[in-house]
Amino acid sequence: MIYKVNADTGLLEYVGHESTHGKNPRSFGIDPGGTLLIAANQSSDTIVPFRLEEKTGALRAAGSVVDVPAPVCVKIITV
Numbered sequence: 001m002i003y004k005v006n007a008d009t010g011l012l013e014y015v016g017h018e019s020t021h022g023k024n025p026r027s028f029g030i031d032p033g034g035t036l037l038i039a040a041n042q043s044s045d046t047i048v049p050f051r052l053e054e055k056t057g058a059l060r061a062a063g064s065v066v067d068v069p070a071p072v073c074v075k076i077i078t079v
Helices: none
Strands: 002-006 012-016 025-030 036-042 044-051 060-061
Touching: none
Parallel strands: none
Antiparallel strands: 002 012, 025 036, 036 044, 044 060
16 A cells, blocks of 8 residues: 655555555565665565655656565665
């Protein structure tokens, strides 16, 4: 499910659904700038990047699906 934060109330508003392009989404991470979401699909052994639309919260695929054995946690590390 996709949500955005209501600026007036601070509550989440439902925006829609987006497939993670895999089986059993287990974890996701959002970069500090709020423009990229990384989804980990445990049973299909994939990590999939998405671009986040700032105004609507919508997601769109952004790059190649990456094969990773049984991903269970996404951590965004900045240096």
